[in-house]
Structure formats: structure tokens, C-alpha cells
Amino acid sequence: MKLNRRAFIGTGAAAAAVLQAPMVLASTSGRPQVLVIGGGAGGATAARYLAKDSNGEIDVTLIEPSRSYYTCFFSNLYIGGFREISSLAHSYGTLASDYGINVVHDWAVDVDSEARTVSLAGGAVLPYDKLILSPGIDFVDDAVPGWDTSAWNKMPHAYKGGSQTELLKAQIQAMPEGGRFAMVAPPNPYRCPPGPYERISMVAHLLKETNPTAKILLVDPKEKFSKQALFEEGWNRHYSGMIERIGPDFGGDKVEVNADEMTVTIDGVVENVDVCNVIPAQKAGRICDMAGVTEDNWAPVSGHTMVSRLDPDIHVLGDSTNQGDMPKSGFSANSQAKVASMAIRGELLGSNVFPARFSNTCWSLIDTDDGVKVGASYEATDEKISSVSSFISQTGEDAALRKQTYEESIGWYAGITADMFG
Structure with a gap:
């Protein structure tokens, strides 16, 4: 079956409007506070699923400096002339308007893990019960x-x-x-x-x-x-x-x-x-260092919940993690975000938590309609996230199959960005 937007998330995406970021110092709602730093494939997905599945019982704040998020995945297709740069840009308006997420466009500049607060460049200090870090990469x-x-x-x-x-x-x-x-x-x-x-x-x-x-x-x-x-x-x-x-x-x-x-x-x-x-050597986004959750350039996490192995109140997603067999990719971050949001809801609200399972596929375009892919399914063990099955395109495939693979990737992009941004 061809993977498309509906097959990926089961819903269509609403048009998003740019949100003016409020300045929030603290919540007086009495509800648990979850802060998410980083609005990419991991952070945006985690914020959306936490807000959607908690039915308003958790206050979710997403901290992301960019008002328009440009995906790194599929950016090569822009270089090749297969996409416009505008097709890679996504805003956070729907996350705020439809899901009640407090979107703050600012830089997180410090984490006080003892006080459980995050300081922003604009001067605000935000408290949290749980913190999710999904800052992507920085360079060594x-x-x-x-x-x-x-x-x-x-x-x-x-x-x-x-x-x-x-x-x-x-x-x-x-x-x-x-x-x-x-x-x-x-x-x-x-x-x-x-x-x-x-x-x-x-x-x-x-x-x-x-x-x-x-x-x-x-x-x-x-x-x-x-x-x-x-x-x-x-x-x-x-x-x-x-x-x-x-x-x-x-x-x-x-x-x-x-x-x-x-x-x-x-x-x-x-x-x-x-x-x-x-393209230099890479490491976890610097906010992970500020939060004290890195070892040897990366943030070690438990695959069962994506919780930091160094701080039980911080979960880390995506490219910044040292988690085992999963590659650092947008699909991986999106998959990990759903596991983390489920675990956090279980801890804060007592909701059901199921065994962690993950998936990833990486598509690549070589030339017009010549698409290839590699991917796997994963499960969590006490040591790491482990691959349990995998697949890869084969050399010598016919043109029709390569074209189908490319079209599948287009459907996936529409699906994952709707899953991230609503």
C-alpha cells in the first residue's frame, strides 16, 4: 500500500497561523506542567500528543525560537529543484489554537534541574514537573x-x-x-x-x-x-x-x-x-549540556520511556540522544516522542502505559523518480532500543518500483508534518 498522509496519521492537517508568543512566568492552574524545548519532529510531536491525549489535564508549553520551522529532512530535495523552500516551512499556530499548547518563541538559556525551572533569553523563568528536550544537533x-x-x-x-x-x-x-x-x-x-x-x-x-x-x-x-x-x-x-x-x-x-x-x-x-x-562532527544540542544530561557528547536515555539516565524528570528525544540502534532522523524523533508522551501521561495522570515500540524509515532521492529507502522496527530493552526487523531497497530495482518509493516518501512527508504541527 502506498504510504500517504491519511495512512500516516489518519487525519488531515489544518492551515496554521503564526502565533504571537506570550510571556508566561508560571501557571496557577494547579495542573502538572510539562515544558518542551525544541519544536521539531520530536518536540512538536510530543507537545501535540501530550496536549491531545491528556484532555486538558496537563499544561503544555513548547519553547521554540523560530516562528517558522524548516524541516531538515527533505531539504536536499529543495537543493535538487524538486521542492520549493516554502514547502519545508511550518508554523505553530494550530498547536496553540486547536490543542491549547502555550507556544513561546524564545531561546531556552539555562535549566535548573534542582529547582525544576527553565530560564529564557527574554527573562522569563518557567517551572516544570517534567521537561522534554528535543533540540536537535550542535557541532563539535x-x-x-x-x-x-x-x-x-x-x-x-x-x-x-x-x-x-x-x-x-x-x-x-x-x-x-x-x-x-x-x-x-x-x-x-x-x-x-x-x-x-x-x-x-x-x-x-x-x-x-x-x-x-x-x-x-x-x-x-x-x-x-x-x-x-x-x-x-x-x-x-x-x-x-x-x-x-x-x-x-x-x-x-x-x-x-x-x-x-x-x-x-x-x-x-x-x-x-x-x-x-x-558537515562537521555533531553532538547533542547545547541545552542538554546545560541540563546536565549528556555524556560523551550525547544524552543517554532509557528506551522504555526516553527518560534521561541522569535525571528522572527530563526526557530527551531525537538527534540528541544516545539510545541504541535507532538512527538520528526525523522519523525516529517522531516515534520516540509518542513513547515519551505516553510515559509522562502515565506518571502524571496514571493513564495506561504500553511497551515501547518504535519505527523508522529513511527515504533518499538519487535522481528524478529514483527513490530508495532503508528502515527498521525497534523495541526497548533495559540496555537500549534494539532493532527487531529491517529492510532496504535493492540494487537493480526497476524504474516503476523506484518511482513508487519516491511517491511513498512524499506521502510520508505530508503525514509526519501534519502529525507534528496538527
């Missing part, structure tokens, strides 16, 4: 020598949706005829394992149409990568001679960049490029 300092936050307008990461994605596409479109695009891929673990390689595919698709003599240099510290056989088959079929990958055997793990000179140095050899997409 000095992960790529020569690159830091001061360089990311010249060498964008474009690994958070929005302006960076637009910047990278504009740079690619402005490349000289026969120019050279470079990507520095990240080490494991990182957000969306197939993401860099789908991006290479979409850059190649764009260049094939607009700058067919251009070349792509992929510098990769990993020996293997997600869907490698599928991507390499597709690159040979659609973009023969355009893409060169340098792995660790040839210096892909010994890379420096110079944003001012627009060079990439690979094991001492200097390469001149016209555009460079640097």
Missing part, C-alpha cells in the same frame, strides 16, 4: 580544522533547515562553468545517515541540468556509509564521471579547509574548489 568545535561558526557563511553546513540550505543552493547555482563542488562529510554518529549522500545526488542533479561539466569532490572520513551500494549504483547510472569520493584510505579522514582561499587540504594535498559544504 574544531571538528574540521579551519572551519568554525565564523566560516559557515562561506562554507555552509546546511545541516539545519532554512537559511543555510538556501545559501548553499545559491552558491551552487553561482558556480562557474566547469567548477568544482566539495563536501566534507561527517564522522559517525550524525543526523540522518543517508543525508550527505542524498545531498551529493541532488547537487549532481542540479549541476547536470545547469552546469554539466562541473565536478563533485566528496571527502569522507568513513570507510562505509548508509545505502552505499544504492547511491554508488545511482551515481554511475545518472552522473557518470561527475562524482569523486575520497575515503579514509586516501586521506578522507585528514582534512583541513580554508574558507578565505576556498581550499580543501586532503592529507597535505591542497584542492581548489568553488563551493564547499562542510
Whole structure:
């Protein structure tokens, strides 16, 4: 059956209006207070399910600085010319108007876990009974020598949706005829394992149409990568001679960049490029550090409830977690959010809690109507979230099946964004 919006959530999405954020210092309702930091696939989903399923018995506040949320998933399709940037933007109005969620557009700047409060940049201090952290990723300092936050307008990461994605596409479109695009891929673990390689595919698709003599240099510290056989088959079929990958055997793990000179140095050899997409090593969003729930860059959690192993009143979702076998993806965060919201409702209201089960699929587009996927189902054990079954597209599939896979991904996007934002 083709996965579509209705199959994913069972309901349609209402049009969302931009919400003016109220300034809230505390609640006097007497109801339990749950704060959610981060309005992406994990945080927005958790806030919506908590509000929807508690029937008003829990006060839910969602803290997210952006009034329009741009999904990182599907942003590669914008680079390739398959979507408009506006199709990736979503607002929080329906979560407020239809679900009664208090949406606060501000930065969370501190967590006091003893007092159970969150401080906001605007000066408010919000109390909580339970706190959900879903801040996505941040980047490891000095992960790529020569690159830091001061360089990311010249060498964008474009690994958070929005302006960076637009910047990278504009740079690619402005490349000289026969120019050279470079990507520095990240080490494991990182957000969306197939993401860099789908991006290479979409850059190649764009260049094939607009700058067919251009070349792509992929510098990769990993020996293997997600869907490698599928991507390499597709690159040979659609973009023969355009893409060169340098792995660790040839210096892909010994890379420096110079944003001012627009060079990439690979094991001492200097390469001149016209555009460079640097995707550094990643870590949990910094609010997790502030809350004291990280170890070795990530937040360890129990798969049964997504509760932090370091603080029983804090749950962590999505890319920031160290939870076991699930990849860091939007689908994973959405799935984890439902488990966490059920566990929190059970603890605060005494409602039923069922064994945690999760699912994930990652779709990738290689060229027009050439879609592939990988995914799995998962269950929680005391040690971790464990994979119990998996699937992956196969090399050599016919064009009709690849087109069906791509269309399935379009239905999934409509479904998950409606599940997140209502």
C-alpha cells in the first residue's frame, strides 16, 4: 500500500497561523506542567500528543525560537529543484489554537534541574514537573580544522533547515562553468545517515541540468556509509564521471579547509574548489549540556520511556540522544516522542502505559523518480532500543518500483508534518 498522509496519521492537517508568543512566568492552574524545548519532529510531536491525549489535564508549553520551522529532512530535495523552500516551512499556530499548547518563541538559556525551572533569553523563568528536550544537533568545535561558526557563511553546513540550505543552493547555482563542488562529510554518529549522500545526488542533479561539466569532490572520513551500494549504483547510472569520493584510505579522514582561499587540504594535498559544504562532527544540542544530561557528547536515555539516565524528570528525544540502534532522523524523533508522551501521561495522570515500540524509515532521492529507502522496527530493552526487523531497497530495482518509493516518501512527508504541527 502506498504510504500517504491519511495512512500516516489518519487525519488531515489544518492551515496554521503564526502565533504571537506570550510571556508566561508560571501557571496557577494547579495542573502538572510539562515544558518542551525544541519544536521539531520530536518536540512538536510530543507537545501535540501530550496536549491531545491528556484532555486538558496537563499544561503544555513548547519553547521554540523560530516562528517558522524548516524541516531538515527533505531539504536536499529543495537543493535538487524538486521542492520549493516554502514547502519545508511550518508554523505553530494550530498547536496553540486547536490543542491549547502555550507556544513561546524564545531561546531556552539555562535549566535548573534542582529547582525544576527553565530560564529564557527574554527573562522569563518557567517551572516544570517534567521537561522534554528535543533540540536537535550542535557541532563539535574544531571538528574540521579551519572551519568554525565564523566560516559557515562561506562554507555552509546546511545541516539545519532554512537559511543555510538556501545559501548553499545559491552558491551552487553561482558556480562557474566547469567548477568544482566539495563536501566534507561527517564522522559517525550524525543526523540522518543517508543525508550527505542524498545531498551529493541532488547537487549532481542540479549541476547536470545547469552546469554539466562541473565536478563533485566528496571527502569522507568513513570507510562505509548508509545505502552505499544504492547511491554508488545511482551515481554511475545518472552522473557518470561527475562524482569523486575520497575515503579514509586516501586521506578522507585528514582534512583541513580554508574558507578565505576556498581550499580543501586532503592529507597535505591542497584542492581548489568553488563551493564547499562542510558537515562537521555533531553532538547533542547545547541545552542538554546545560541540563546536565549528556555524556560523551550525547544524552543517554532509557528506551522504555526516553527518560534521561541522569535525571528522572527530563526526557530527551531525537538527534540528541544516545539510545541504541535507532538512527538520528526525523522519523525516529517522531516515534520516540509518542513513547515519551505516553510515559509522562502515565506518571502524571496514571493513564495506561504500553511497551515501547518504535519505527523508522529513511527515504533518499538519487535522481528524478529514483527513490530508495532503508528502515527498521525497534523495541526497548533495559540496555537500549534494539532493532527487531529491517529492510532496504535493492540494487537493480526497476524504474516503476523506484518511482513508487519516491511517491511513498512524499506521502510520508505530508503525514509526519501534519502529525507534528496538527
